[in-house]
Amino acid sequence: MMKENNTIANSQSFRLATKVKDYFQLIKFTLSFMVVFSTVVSFLIAPNELHFLRSRIISVLLLFAGGMLVTGSANAINQVAEKDTDSIMKRTAKRPVASGRMSKNEATIFAVVAGLIGVFILWYWFNWQSAAVGLFSLLLYGFIYTPLKKINSIAVLVGAVPGALPCLIGWIAAYGNDPISWMGAWILFGIQFLWQFPHFWAIAWLAHTDYTAAGFKLLPGDKGPTKFTALQTIIYSTLMIPFGFLPYYTGMAGIVSLGVLLACNLWMVYVSVLLFIRMDLKSARMVMFSSYFYLMIVLLALFVNRT
Numbered sequence: 001m002m003k004e005n006n007t008i009a010n011s012q013s014f015r016l017a018t019k020v021k022d023y024f025q026l027i028k029f030t031l032s033f034m035v036v037f038s039t040v041v042s043f044l045i046a047p048n049e050l051h052f053l054r055s056r057i058i059s060v061l062l063l064f065a066g067g068m069l070v071t072g073s074a075n076a077i078n079q080v081a082e083k084d085t086d087s088i089m090k091r092t093a094k095r096p097v098a099s100g101r102m103s104k105n106e107a108t109i110f111a112v113v114a115g116l117i118g119v120f121i122l123w124y125w126f127n128w129q130s131a132a133v134g135l136f137s138l139l140l141y142g143f144i145y146t147p148l149k150k151i152n153s154i155a156v157l158v159g160a161v162p163g164a165l166p167c168l169i170g171w172i173a174a175y176g177n178d179p180i181s182w183m184g185a186w187i188l189f190g191i192q193f194l195w196q197f198p199h200f201w202a203i204a205w206l207a208h209t210d211y212t213a214a215g216f217k218l219l220p221g222d223k224g225p226t227k228f229t230a231l232q233t234i235i236y237s238t239l240m241i242p243f244g245f246l247p248y249y250t251g252m253a254g255i256v257s258l259g260v261l262l263a264c265n266l267w268m269v270y271v272s273v274l275l276f277i278r279m280d281l282k283s284a285r286m287v288m289f290s291s292y293f294y295l296m297i298v299l300l301a302l303f304v305n306r307t
Contacts, residue, residue, distance in 0.1 A: 022096035026079060026107060027072030027114075034295070035166050036067035041299040042170030042188050045252070045306050062125045063173055067166065069118030070134045074162070076111035077142035080104050085150075085214035091207060111142075126173035133169050137162040153217045156200055164193035187246045191298065194243060197236035198272055199291035201229055205275075205284040225284070230276035233287065237268040247302055257305035264294050 043063055079086060079097045086098035096102035115138055123131035141162040148155035171185030204211060204218040205225045211218055221228040244261035247253040271290045275283040 018101075022102055023110070025094075025096050026076050026102065026110065027068070028075040032068055032071040032075060034292075035071045035163075036064055038188075038192060038295070038299060039067045039166040039170040039173075040064055041303050042167040042185070043174045044170075045188070045299075045303050046171045046174035046184060059125070062121055063170065066118045066121030066125075066134070067169070069114040069121070070138050071118075071166075073111045073115030073118060074138045074141040076107050076114065077138075078146050080107045080111065081142070081146050082214075085216070089207075089210040089214050091210055122169070122173065130169050130173040133165055133172060137165040137169070149216045149218060151217065153220055153222075156197065156204075156218055156220075159200075160193050160196040163196045164189045167192050183250060184247075184252045187243070187250065187252065188299075188302075190243050190246075191240065192295065194236055194240045195268075195291060195295060198233045198268060198287055199295075201233050202275075202284045202288035202291065205229065206281060206288065225279070227276065227279070230272070230279065233272040234269065234276055237265070237272040240268060241265045244298075251307055253302045254305040254307055257301040260301035260305075261298055264298055268294055 040060055040063055043060065079095055082092075083097050083104060086092035086095050092098055097104060097107050115135075119131050119135050119138075122134050141159065145155055145159040145162065148158055167188035168182075168185045171182060171188065175182065175185075201219060208219065208224055212224070219225065219229050220232045241262070244265045245258065247261070248255060248258035268287075268290060271283070271287045275287055277283075
């Protein structure tokens with residue numbers, strides 16, 4: 001009898017662990033964490049006048065929770081909408097909705113509940129502006145960017161907006177209701193907006209076969225990974241350089257962060273040029289991994305050396 005109870009308990013524990021894992025995949029936890037990382041660091045870089053008398057730790061935890069819920073909701077909507085295409089791509093076939101482990105109804109209910117709670121947290125603890133931007137980001141990603149991916153490569157430009165809005169959300173959540181004081185937010189937004197083009201095109205380069213099979217049009221040219229795509233990567237990496245000077249010249253951060261941003265931006269140009277010259281998967285992979293480290297290093301440098 002005891003052995004049977006243990007077997008039942010182990011089975012239930014396994015099912016629970018599997019369900020938790022499915023929800024982590026539904027919200028694309030790693031991607032969501034990167035997005036919310038930008039939100040939290042932007043919140044900490046900002047002057048934080050609104051939360052001077054509140055517990056900073058509680059505010060950060062609530063911002064993280066709200067951001068994860070909003071981002072997770074958007075990613076869940078994305079997976080519901082792309083169930084059929086996800087199921088035919090090797091890199092996404094094992095996602096819970098695509099594989100059939102989770103129904104579209106369950107994922108949809110989660111998306112609605114998570115989105116509402118996330119927006120409520122931003123509104124109640126911070127301000128209505130950050131909640132409004134969060135809601136706008138969710139809707140733009142889930143209902144405009146997601147279907148546009150099959151229509152035209154301009155989807156990357158559209159998707160770069162909700163991809164950069166977390167910086168705006170974090171700053172506004174910290175600073176309050178004065179739009180005149182949001183200049184720092186727009187600088188961070190610009191840095192993250194431009195960063196997404198070399199980042200995403202490197203991913204699209206590597207996953208071109210999968211994306212083409214699913215009908216996605218995500219590279220700037222219609223002939224797949226070409227010199228034109230590599231050239232676009234160079235252009236956007238180069239545009240990141242002047243934006244890297246803005247935090248220092250607007251008094252947002254110190255000279256050390258300026259050096260870090262300049263070095264990171266030059267490195268992104270370098271790896272993009274290598275992609276243009278070599279035109280191979282190894283170089284595309286270097287651009288992709290460099291972009292991951294870029295965002296983390298740049299945001300942390302701005303936080304540590306903020307003024």
